[in-house]
Amino acid sequence: xxxxxxxxxxxxLDPRVLQAMLPWLEGTHGNPSSVHQFGRAAHAAxxxxxxxxxxxxxxxxxxxxFTGGGTExxxxxxxxxxxxxxxxxxxxxxxxxxxxxxxxxxxxxGWQVQHIVVDAHGCLRLDALDRALGDxxxxxSVMFANNETGAIQPVADVAARAHARGALVxxxxxxxxxxxxLDFAALGVDLLSLSAHKLNGPRGVGALIVSxxxxxxxxxxxxxxEHGLRGGTENLAGxxxxxxxxxxxxxxxxxxxxxxxALRDRFESGLHAFPDIRVFAADAERLPNTxxxxxxxxxxxxxxxxxxxxxxxxxxxxxxxxxxxxxxHVLLAMGLDEATARSAVRVSFGRENTEADVDAILAALRQIxxxxxxxxxxxxx
Amino acid sequence: xxxxxxxxxxxxxxxxxxxxAEKMAxxxxxxxxxxxxxxxxxxxxxxxxLVEQARGQVAALINATPPEIVWTSGATESDNLAIKGxxxxxxxxxxxxxxxxxxxxxxxxxGKQLEREGYEVTYLKPDADGLIQPDAVAAALRDDTxxxxxxxxxxxxxxxxxxVGIARAAHARGALVxxxxxxxAGKLLIDVKAMDIDLLSLSGHKVYGxxxxxxxxxxxxxRVNLEPMVHGGQHESGMRSGTxxxxxxxxxxxxxxxxxxxxxxxxxxxxxxxxxxxxxxxREIPDALLNGHATQRVAGILNVSFPGIEGESxxxxxxxxxxxxxxxxxxxxxxxxxxxxxxGRDDELAGASxxxxxxxxxxAADVDGAARIVIAEYRRLHALAAAD
Numbered sequence: 001x002x003x004x005x006x007x008x009x010x011x012x013l014d015p016r017v018l019q020a021m022l023p024w025l026e027g028t029h030g031n032p033s034s035v036h037q038f039g040r041a042a043h044a045a046x047x048x049x050x051x052x053x054x055x056x057x058x059x060x061x062x063x064x065x066f067t068g069g070g071t072e073x074x075x076x077x078x079x080x081x082x083x084x085x086x087x088x089x090x091x092x093x094x095x096x097x098x099x100x101x102x103x104x105x106x107x108x109x110g111w112q113v114q115h116i117v118v119d120a121h122g123c124l125r126l127d128a129l130d131r132a133l134g135d136x137x138x139x140x141s142v143m144f145a146n147n148e149t150g151a152i153q154p155v156a157d158v159a160a161r162a163h164a165r166g167a168l169v170x171x172x173x174x175x176x177x178x179x180x181x182l183d184f185a186a187l188g189v190d191l192l193s194l195s196a197h198k199l200n201g202p203r204g205v206g207a208l209i210v211s212x213x214x215x216x217x218x219x220x221x222x223x224x225x226e227h228g229l230r231g232g233t234e235n236l237a238g239x240x241x242x243x244x245x246x247x248x249x250x251x252x253x254x255x256x257x258x259x260x261x262a263l264r265d266r267f268e269s270g271l272h273a274f275p276d277i278r279v280f281a282a283d284a285e286r287l288p289n290t291x292x293x294x295x296x297x298x299x300x301x302x303x304x305x306x307x308x309x310x311x312x313x314x315x316x317x318x319x320x321x322x323x324x325x326x327x328x329h330v331l332l333a334m335g336l337d338e339a340t341a342r343s344a345v346r347v348s349f350g351r352e353n354t355e356a357d358v359d360a361i362l363a364a365l366r367q368i369x370x371x372x373x374x375x376x377x378x379x380x381x
Numbered sequence: 382x383x384x385x386x387x388x389x390x391x392x393x394x395x396x397x398x399x400x401x402a403e404k405m406a407x408x409x410x411x412x413x414x415x416x417x418x419x420x421x422x423x424x425x426x427x428x429x430x431l432v433e434q435a436r437g438q439v440a441a442l443i444n445a446t447p448p449e450i451v452w453t454s455g456a457t458e459s460d461n462l463a464i465k466g467x468x469x470x471x472x473x474x475x476x477x478x479x480x481x482x483x484x485x486x487x488x489x490x491x492g493k494q495l496e497r498e499g500y501e502v503t504y505l506k507p508d509a510d511g512l513i514q515p516d517a518v519a520a521a522l523r524d525d526t527x528x529x530x531x532x533x534x535x536x537x538x539x540x541x542x543x544x545v546g547i548a549r550a551a552h553a554r555g556a557l558v559x560x561x562x563x564x565x566a567g568k569l570l571i572d573v574k575a576m577d578i579d580l581l582s583l584s585g586h587k588v589y590g591x592x593x594x595x596x597x598x599x600x601x602x603x604r605v606n607l608e609p610m611v612h613g614g615q616h617e618s619g620m621r622s623g624t625x626x627x628x629x630x631x632x633x634x635x636x637x638x639x640x641x642x643x644x645x646x647x648x649x650x651x652x653x654x655x656x657x658x659x660x661x662x663x664r665e666i667p668d669a670l671l672n673g674h675a676t677q678r679v680a681g682i683l684n685v686s687f688p689g690i691e692g693e694s695x696x697x698x699x700x701x702x703x704x705x706x707x708x709x710x711x712x713x714x715x716x717x718x719x720x721x722x723x724x725g726r727d728d729e730l731a732g733a734s735x736x737x738x739x740x741x742x743x744x745a746a747d748v749d750g751a752a753r754i755v756i757a758e759y760r761r762l763h764a765l766a767a768a769d
Contacts, residue, residue, distance in 0.1 A: 001411075002424055009425075010417040010624065013409035025402045025591065028742075031393040035696070036703035038388060068454030068593065071613040071623035101612030101622055197624065202409065204454065204593050204626025219610055221494050222457045222487030231487060232457030233394065233586060235593020238629070304421065313422035318614070352411055 002311045003357045007198075007350035008147050008175060008290060009315055013241070014200040014351075020244035021202065024237040032234050033225065042236055049243025053207050056177055056246040057192060059184040065208045065226045066239055070174040070195030071098035072219065073208040076230070077170040077191040078102040078141060080216035086110035087138040090167070092124050092153065093117050093333040094146050096318065098193075099172055103141070115333075116142070121284040122151035122334050129161060137167040144173035144182065148317050148330045148346055149281035150290025152180065159188040168214070174198055174206075178249030178256055179287050184209050196238065200351065201245030205238035256351060261288035263349045263358055270362040274369070280331060280344065289350065292317075294336075294343040295365075298372065303345050306368045312361050315346050387747045387754075388703045391587075391740030392536055392564060392682055397632070398589035398741070404635045405591065408628035418625045419616065428627045435634025442637045443562075443581060444572040445598050451617045452630055455595035456563040457487040458610075459582035460530075462597055462621065463559045464491045466607030467528050467580070468500055475525030479556070481505040481513045482723040484532055487582075488561060505531075510674035511538045511724050515546030522554040529556050533565035537707050537720040537736055538673030539682025541569060548577040557605060563587050563595075567640030568648070568679045573598055579605045585629065589741060590636030594629035597621075647741060651680035654739050654748050659683055661752035666759055672721060672734065681739040686726060690762040692717070692733030698758040702751050705736050 004012070024045060030038025032046050046066070054061045067073045079102055082089055091103050093115040107113045117128045124142055133140075140162040145152045159169045170191040176182045178199040184192050190211045197203040210216060210229070222231035249256075268291055271277050276296040295303055300316040307314055317328045327341035347361065388396075397405075407413045408431065416424035418432045436447040453459045468478055478495060480488055482504045492502045503521045505513050513531050522529070529551040534541050548558045559580040562571055567588040573581055581598040585591050599605050599620065613622030662669050662685060672684040687695060696706045707718035717731035726734070737751065 002422075004411070004416070004424060006416070006420060006422065006425075009420050010415070012411040012415040015410055018406065018409055022402075022406065025397050025405060026399065028388050028396040029394070030388075030390065030703065034390060034393050034703070034705060036390065036705070037386060038390070038703050039393070068458065069623045069626070072454070072611050075611045075613070075622075096613075097615070098613035098622065101614070105609075105612045195624075197626075202626065202628065203624055204629045220454075220458050220461045221490035222460065222485065223490070224486070231461070231490060232455045233584075233592050235454065235591070235629075237591060238593045238626075301421075308422040311423075313416065313420070313424050315420060315422070 002313050003360055004313045005347050005349060005353065005357065005361060006313050006315050008346065008348035010197050010203065011200045011350050012352065013202060014245060014248060016248060017201055017241045017244045021237045021241040024240045029236060032236060033223065045236065046234055046239050049239045052243035052247045053194065056250045057182050057184040057194070057209060058186065059209045060212070063209050063212065065210055065229050066234060067206045067208055067230055068235070069204060069206040070172070070193055073193035073195070073206045074098040074172055075102045076208050076216065076219050077193060078106065078139065079219060081139045081168055081170070081191070082106050082111055083217045086112070088112040088114065088134065088136045090114050090116055090129070090132050090137055090140040092142045094122060094330045095141065095143055096147055096172060096174070099141050099143070118333050120335055122146055122149045122281040122330065123284050124153050124158065126154060126157055126161065129158060133162060133165040133167060135166065137162070137165065139168045139170060141170040141172065144171050144176045145180065145287045146330055147175050148328055148344070149284070149292045150287035151281040151284040152286060155189060156187050163188070175287060177246070178253050179260065179289055180257065181253060190214055196242035196245055199245050199249045202238045202241040205235050205242045207242070257288045259351065260349050263353055263355070264289060264291050266355060266358045267291055267347060267362065270358065274365065280334070290346070290348045292344055292346045294340055295345060295369070296343060299342055300344040303368065307361065307364055310364045312364055314361070316344055317346055386701055386703055387750050389737045389739060389743065389747065389751055390703050390705050391743070392736065392738035393705055394586050394592065395589045395740050396742060397591055398636060398639060400639060401590055401632045401635045405628040405632040408631050414627060418627055419614065431627055432625055432630050435630045438634035438638040439583065439596055442566060442571065442641045443598060444574050446601065449598050449601050451597045451599055451620045452625060453595045453597055453621055454593055455586070456561065456582045456584035459595045459597040460485070460487040460561055461491050462607065462610050463580040463582060464488065464528060464530055465495065465610060467557055467559070467605070468495060469608040470606050471527045475527045476500045477503070477523050477526040479503045479505065479518065479521050479526055479529045481507060481531055483507050483511065483535055483720040484530070485536055485561060485563070488530055488532070507723055509725055511535055511540040511672065511720070512674055512677065513542050513547070515543055515550045518547050519550040522551065522556060524554070526554060526556040528559055530559040530561070532561040533571070534569065534679045535673070535720065536564045537718055538684045539679045540673040541565065541677050541679055544576045544578065552577060565679060567637065567644060568681065573600070585633035585636060588636045588640050590633040591629050594626065594633045596633070648680045651739050651743070654743055654745065655680060655683050657745065658737060658748045658752055661749065662755060665756045672724060672726070683737045684734060685737070686721070686730045686734040687759055688730060688733065690733050690759060690766055692729070694762055695733060695758060696735065698762065699754050702754045704751070706734060707736060
């Protein structure tokens with residue numbers, strides 16, 4: 001069985017979550033909108049999950065809007081706020097495609113989209129934010145932690161500064177839950193995107209946490225579900241699974257962080273033996289499970305393929321980006337040159353990983369680089 | 382837990398077929414195919430292969446090619462994407478949209494949103510049998526009509542529109558045709574090529590698949606263009622971004638494979654059960670009225686109005702029976718069905734109506750039990766009304 005070290009792309013379902021979902025997959029269940037007892041039972045299960053997701057991020061139950069995933073939550077946040085007469089929208093330069101995509105779509109509708117730069121450690125520059133904030137700015141969107149480098153962003157500072165200038169704040173926090181503490185109320189943002197499948201829940205379900213005072217426009221209309229903000233019959237088993245995964249993530253987050261950090265530290269300590277491998281954003285506060293490395297002189301994509309051949313699954317960056325062939329926009333934003341950006345390999349650990357997995361990828365990297373170097377020398381001779 | 386309750390609400394949602402649940406469970410945990418189908422590594426490629434197999438299974442049921450199937454989170458999203466997507470893409474060509482008064486809320490609410498955005502929407506009135514005739518479509522078409530969106534089968538009364546005639550009329554005037562097939566897929570034959578359909582919405586959970594997955598057929602030849610609703614990682618040829626939910630997709634694929642295999646066998650069985658239910662009700666309650674065309678319809682849906690009683694009491698009085706008074710998506714509102722009112726039923730009669738919808742696991746005993754419960758409750762309410 002391959003060694004899976006790509007948990008920022010997706011995580012396997014926790015067996016306990018599967019057990020919670022199975023009763024809602026098998027047997028007869030109503031449409032949660034139906035008034036008969038089958039429908040009422042389904043509705044109650046969804047409301048339990050809503051409480052669990054709210055508790056995970058210290059939000060109110062009524063603030064949780066279930067969506068078809070993190071990408072849809074990001075789209076709902078940006079397009080739901082940026083309606084009517086076009087104004088200005090600020091997004092960090094290192095956002096995921098799920099934020100960059102709707103920002104580009106809004107730009108086509110006449111919105112002014114500005115990218116806030118990051119420093120060499122991959123963290124948003126607050127001075128640049130201050131300069132960009134103006135009265136016409138409707139929304140600022142900044143992720144909680146970057147999916148490639150794992151660098152944690154100064155979201156609470158962003159929220160305070162944006163609010164002082166009358167702008168709303170959205171935070172894509174998809175990589176955070178279960179790995180680091182996440183507190184919607186304390187962050188002070190207006191909108192927060194979550195995804196179930198990054199916290200050992202199922203794919204196809206996410207949530208947008210929406211502050212009480214906010215009037216959003218829906219993306220998907222029809223049927224009035226989710227306070228009219230998201231039409232369509234609910235993904236019953238998926239939402240139940242999300243709730244269960246959220247409850248587990250909340251309870252186990254401190255222990256998970258310790259476990260993941262130990263694996264990551266073992267990996268990065270092992271990298272000291274590789275003079276031509278660097279860790280990106282190493283000096284930033286990062287997600288405990290993420291290590292994005294650059295292999296000097298080699299193409300990260302080739303390293304990923306070679307590791308894959310040896311049964312180790314990692315990525316060169318975002319899975320959503322993997323077919324594009326372009327170097328990482330995150331690393332370019334950090335001021336790295338294109339060759340360095342192309343050398344990137346992202347290793348992201350998860351709860352089922354062991355020290356043996358860490359040792360296996362270190363050994364594989366050693367072999368790959370050794371054989372490539374020998375090959376390069378032979379060619380040079 | 383709910384074993385004593387008879388479930389005849391298959392049009393609201395169907396149970397997941399056990400064969401589907403089994404396939405889904407194999408795509409979730411570390412011992413299964415759990416990776417992100419967009420990942421380039423071997424586990425990602427294995428997930429991608431399953432996604433593409435399922436795409437083929439869904440395409441096969443409607444005689445489409447696999448690249449014409451776009452995964453969504455359900456038929457509501459498919460309807461939104463088809464309608465908003467084409468109208469926004471073609472906004473320079475025209476701003477007129479034709480649909481009907483008896484569409485699902487997924488289409489009607491989308492129409493209302495388009496009206497707020499400055500589009501003009503024509504809501505066709507059905508005939509007394511609940512059908513939208515091709516002639517009515519032809520009469521409403523204009524040079525600036527971009528899209529005609531009509532359902533194949535109505536979710537409340539089960540009538541089936543003449544899609545071939547509707548498409549012929551629309552195409553004659555250069556309009557695109559979208560069909561909401563949430564209630565017909567797996568129940569009636571659908572051939573997007575023969576029927577000349579441009580866009581078609583499909584649901585997983587109406588066909589014994591999971592909730593939270595659907596698809597939109599988007600014709601490739603000639604190519605139908607639309608503006609996406611969800612932007613991001615360019616999944617699904619850029620038409621719908623977001624990480625693909627392998628287990629959901631695999632579940633829908635398996636559900637559609639089974640539907641294709643069993644459709645011919647299931648249809649007469651459901652038609653016989655439905656007829657048995659109608660005969661039982663009609664025998665004891667001669668006043669009962671059948672809603673919708675008697676023959677141009679899907680096998681599993683029976684909608685009946687019961688004159689002379691208070692409707693809401695009927696639904697809630699039928700203890701032990703799970704049916705509905707209309708669409709589940711309108712269930713929370715106390716308003717009588719807008720579909721039945723559009724057919725000309727008055728408010729009182731529309732309120733005193735029940736939709737029975739039968740499916741794969743329905744039995745003669747279910748039907749007989751349902752008839753018994755409804756007849757007893759009808760008699761009780763009728764006596765109360767008479768005493769008043």
